[in-house]
Amino acid sequence: MNCTQIRLELGLPKPIRLLHISDTHLSYADERDDERKRVLAEQRRVCFEGTDSGRCMRYLDEAISHVKANCDLLLHTGDLIDFVSYRNLDLAREKLADVPNFVATGNHEFSLYVGEAFEDTAYKMQSMPLVQPAFGNDLLFASRRIGGVNLVAVDDSYYHFNSDQLKQLKSEVEKGDPILLLLHTPLHTDELFHEAMESHHQECAYLAGTPEEKLQRYAPDRQIQQRPTPETLEFIEYVRQCPAIRAILAGHLHFTYNYSGAFSPYANQYVVGGGYYNCAEEFELI
Numbered sequence: 001m002n003c004t005q006i007r008l009e010l011g012l013p014k015p016i017r018l019l020h021i022s023d024t025h026l027s028y029a030d031e032r033d034d035e036r037k038r039v040l041a042e043q044r045r046v047c048f049e050g051t052d053s054g055r056c057m058r059y060l061d062e063a064i065s066h067v068k069a070n071c072d073l074l075l076h077t078g079d080l081i082d083f084v085s086y087r088n089l090d091l092a093r094e095k096l097a098d099v100p101n102f103v104a105t106g107n108h109e110f111s112l113y114v115g116e117a118f119e120d121t122a123y124k125m126q127s128m129p130l131v132q133p134a135f136g137n138d139l140l141f142a143s144r145r146i147g148g149v150n151l152v153a154v155d156d157s158y159y160h161f162n163s164d165q166l167k168q169l170k171s172e173v174e175k176g177d178p179i180l181l182l183l184h185t186p187l188h189t190d191e192l193f194h195e196a197m198e199s200h201h202q203e204c205a206y207l208a209g210t211p212e213e214k215l216q217r218y219a220p221d222r223q224i225q226q227r228p229t230p231e232t233l234e235f236i237e238y239v240r241q242c243p244a245i246r247a248i249l250a251g252h253l254h255f256t257y258n259y260s261g262a263f264s265p266y267a268n269q270y271v272v273g274g275g276y277y278n279c280a281e282e283f284e285l286i
């Protein structure tokens with residue numbers, strides 16, 4: 001594993017160890033799915049695995065074994081599966097049943113055929129009844145308190161937050177424990193924007209909360225996709241000013257390495273590289 005060790009001092013009664021991975025992109029389909037999904041599965045496996053066939057699953061299994069031997073919990077920040085299929089959802093259920101875990105959803109958890117539609121809440125909710133039961137916690141908003149820390153997972157997989165999520169986050173903050181915030185899409189910082197656009201020469205940075213003047217560099221469809229709503233900006237501003245939020249864990253960017261940078265006076269943002277590159281971050285909370 002390409003694993004970065006991170007230690008956070010939170011004043012816990014005893015240390016907790018968490019392994020963070022993201023973007024596994026399991027791509028399978030079987031006879032229960034249609035021909036289009038079976039063809040898509042083959043094509044997408046080649047995208048993520050190249051000539052190293054089976055590595056998405058193998059790296060996930062490696063992370064699960066590592067957690068069983070060394071950690072309290074596996075954290076997955078989304079795109080465990082690449083698209084909705086019976087086989088992918090069975091695999092998600094099976095793998096997650098094998099290890100204590102807490103997840104945030106990615107955009108691909110609800111993707112029916114990958115890139116075939118504009119992804120909005122209505123699109124997501126079509127698949128929710130099939131997808132949600134494969135995961136152990138609520139995919140829109142969830143919290144898990146463990147050993148004096150509160151893990152909070154919020155769905156920002158389509159680059160937006162809503163006012164319900166902000167209300168729920170505020171009530172988690174009131175509980176008083178330090179919070180690790182799990183997101184799929186990282187939050188905009190100028191440094192991370194620069195990393196994506198200049199170091200990786202991307203057409204857009206794939207971040208939540210990117211300011212208007214920076215969005216002007218994107219193609220029109222990417223501007224529409226990634227332009228923050230007022231509720232999104234309000235949520236992010238709250239996170240920035242909240243001393244209880246001690247770290248932000250995200251994925252989505254598919255870097256080949258693990259990135260971290262300051263987000264607020266209280267929290268760094270940790271963007272783990274692609275799971276299909278075997279990237280992971282091990283957090284020791286003390």
Ligand SMILES: [Fe+2]
Nearest residue numbers: 023079106252
């Ligand atoms: Fe992804």
